[in-house]
Amino acid sequence: MNTLLGFSIPLLFSSLVWCGYLEYDQDVLIPEDWTHVGRVDATEELELTFALKQQNIHRLEETLRLVSDPDSAQYGKHLSLEEVASLVRPSELTQKVVRHWLQSHGITNCLTIRTQDFLQCTMTADVAETLLPGSRFHRYIRDGHSLVRSSAPYSVHDDVHQHLDFVGGLHRLPPKGQDLRKKEQSSESGVHLGVTPSILRTRYNLTAADVGSARNNSQAVAQFLEQYYHPADLAEFMTMFGGSFQHLSQVDRVVGTQGGGKAGLEASLDVEYIMSTGANIPTWVFTNPGRHESQEPFLQWMVLLSNMSNLPWVHTISYGDDEDSLSTAYMMRINTEFMKAGVRGLSLLFASGDSGAGCRHLGKSQNSFRPSFPASSPYVTTVGGTSFKNPFKVTYEVTDYISGGGFSNVFKMPDYQASAVNRYLKTVAATLPPQSYFNTSGRAYPDMAALSDNYWVVTNRVPIPWVSGTSASTPVVGGMLSLINDQRLKKGLPPLGFLNPRLYNLKGQALFDVTEGCHLSCLDEVVQGKGFCAAPSWDPVTGWGTPNYPALLSALLS
Secondary structure (H helix, E strand, C coil): CEECCCCCCCCCCCEEEECCEEEECCCCCCCCCCEEEEECCCCCEEEEEEEECCCCHHHHHHHHHHHHCCCCCCCCCCCCHHHHHHHHCCCHHHHHHHHHHHHCCCCCCEEECCCCCEEEEEEEHHHHHHHCCCCCEEEEEECCEEEEEECCCCEEEHHHHCCEEEEECCCCCCCCCCCCEECCCCCCCCCCCCECHHHHHHHCCCCCCCCCCCCCCCEEEEECCCCCCCHHHHHHHHHHHCCCCCCCCCCCEEEECCCCCCCCHHHHHHHHHHHHHCCCCCEEEEECCCCCCCCCHHHHHHHHHCCCCCCCCEEEECCCEEHHHCCHHHHHHHHHHHHHHHCCCCEEEEECCCCCCCCEEEECCEEECCCEECCCCCCCEEEEEEEECCCCCCCCEEECCCCCCEEEEEEECCHHHHHHHHHHHHHCHHHCCCHHHCCCCEEEECCEEEECCCEEEEECCEEEEEEECHHHHHHHHHHHHHHHHHHHHHCCCCCCCCCHHHHHHCCCCCEECCCCCEEECCCCCCCCCEEEECCCCCECCCECCEECHHHHHHHHCC
């Protein structure tokens, strides 16, 4: 088999065995912002991804716990990609059954990756519809971007289904990106007019000497929603805002193909702020426009991580879906991919979202909060958002009302956070929203936070003020963790890897506690738009708080 660099993974629908087939029986919901064009031609070429059942998932999870727990003798003893592959690689029987099934339908043009747990195969639409009974492929467009998906549930023969987690490239259409908030502000004399790298460095106590210099260090951002950065914007941003510290003005490596047209505000923000906070550290940009209309960029990136031996140590991602829009089986498999990254020493940081606690309408005037994934994954570090108490001065921080946070309805609360979260629930019990709105035993997020309000961004050569969202706070935290990795690597220590067990072990040490403000939620008579509120120590709006860089460096440099 050939080796593939990256491809897609979609939603696995709930399943039942019927008449010799495994049927994926959840309704296929096409978002309203996608317009149906019509059925694809029978001879049109598609790319589908087959997620093969992995082995030793429990051993993988235990290994991640040991290498991430600062009290473990195995702490920091990360695995190589080859070691991860030998642990999770599908059984010979699984590989044989799936390949025979594909070949029996004349499908031979397939590629695999190093861990051998994904196959990507090319076939015509009519072959795909025969292979997966029930599927019907249609074309949809949004904002000039075209995708091919099946409009109906599909089935897999029950002799095969026990060897597959899902078939990718059929159902899931990407969500529309969060519209970063842009606010009109009046200026005042003698005060700062928005967040810039120098404001961040002042608030979080970074000096001009806090820049990268280790040879074996790098960091990355990933873009999925047809978002691209322009090198000229980055150079202009650093000219305008990077004069007080040593920095790089070019991205070290682009993985994927940069699209044409205008730069995206999201992509510009991510690149400019990870490179100005994690200053002078080589930075990669993963940009994932699908090579085929049936690819899914987020999951294509996820699989890329399983196929590259040498990767940046810190990855920041501003992307998410409502948990209830995804199947549990799909999210469980993505969690396994996160674990595979963590045991290799990679730190994955996800934005907590910009909808506060969220809101899901259950009918008959009944609502609940709406957690977001991957923010709710127990195997990533989730970053919330804050604002200055006085938006024009470098003051203490309060919650940003949009900061995503809450409790997973799918994943149980991991051991590393149970003590902190239960203390919060007990301390603020009298003022919590009704328990019918959230799952008190679920994975709670975010884990930490940073400023997410009123940023300056250069995009399409124009400086734009007052940009806000957790898409801003996440690369800022990522850049600081890259600086800490830089110091660790120079001392011969391993990179931080999966941060959460150690972060919660600090119990708030080295972070600025945020104790003021609440975030938004359902506009109904019961909660009246208010979600959770900040409190001393950990809370589900800002986590443990925001980084005091020199103290955090000291705490994590051992």
